[in-house]
Amino acid sequence: MTRPALLLWLCLAACAADHSVQGRSYELHAPKGDDPATALPLIILNHGYGANGPLQDLVFPFSKRIDEKRFLYALPSGTLDADFKRFWNATDACCNFGDLPVDDVGFFRALIADIKAQHAVGKVFVIGHSNGAFMALRLACEASDVIDGVAEVSGSAWNDFTRCPDGRKIPILLIHGTADQTIFYDGKVTPGVVGAYPSVHETGKRYARRAGCTGDWHETGTADFVGDATAETHQEVIDCATPIELWSVEGAGHVPAFNAAWTAAVIDWLEGKAP
8 A cells, every 4th residue: 555545544544523514524623721712713724636634634734733833723624526536616627526516615604603613713714725725715705704814735716706706805825836737836727718727926916906906926035845955935925915925836846845844834924914
């Protein structure tokens, strides 16, 4: 058995979810010594297509920061499709390939409400990868009244951005490998084609325009989040009252090999930029 297959088997066998909402189970973790009456930030991790919540945490282990950063941590899982792969109904590009009638915006609203019924909650953040990143960006459009910031890796937004209604403006952190061959850094922009999506730079500009900003991208510095001696992660930001930022991971593919500093940096960014 290959290592990824073994990890998946172990996760499916041992990662039993302890909560449910709308008939779907999810895991909820709290730091040691937690008092449910004391408000903590909530981080929700959205998995990629074909994965599940606990498996995504093996790839992006935010769970290792729970005690240090002191936050609630939710690991929901999407709906099974005809190929027995879990998906989020995010945009026409990704990844409800069977066109199933799934209201995932409603699910996340119910998830947040269910967690708030169990524990005092401060700011709410959504982090997503791939299909989960598409979903996180959709929530920034349609559920910004209940979330305070989004960080997405290897995703994109609606190509038809009129489907992103006006609403509360929240910080958005875009993270993308420049060599991603699954969700292209430069987008898939054939006009009129179902499944098209904008480039990472255009995605950020659209959210910036939605927030009333007129500025363009400009460089702000570099950082190393893939564990070598080169500062290959290029950090850019729109000059905007609502933070819209991009970390371009030079030469990385769809699942960048982030080092341990990356999870802390993402949490710090969200908590530091939230309104």
